[in-house]
Amino acid sequence: MNDTNEPDAEVSSLTARLAVLTTEHRDLDAIITQISAAPPPGDELLLRRLKKRKLLLKDRISLIEQMLCPDEPA
Numbered sequence: 894m895n896d897t898n899e900p901d902a903e904v905s906s907l908t909a910r911l912a913v914l915t916t917e918h919r920d921l922d923a924i925i926t927q928i929s930a931a932p933p934p935g936d937e938l939l940l941r942r943l944k945k946r947k948l949l950l951k952d953r954i955s956l957i958e959q960m961l962c963p964d965e966p967a
Contacts, residue, residue, distance in 0.1 A: 918950040
């Protein structure tokens with residue numbers, strides 16, 4: 894009986910994680926855009942770190958999306 898609920902729980906967990914990562918990615922994008930428009934002097938390192946974090950989030954989002962919707966049936 895618990896075996897049938899586990900896939901649903903995993904999908905729910907992945908869906909929730911996807912929502913969190915997507916929100917963080919969108920927020921970082923807005924922050925990066927704002928900083929890029931009027932860059933404070935000496936904050937190039939901060940901007941690079943934010944962009945790197947954004948790319949990492951994008952990769953994780955893609956991975957979760959693939960797990961939720963695989964190309965080939967299992």
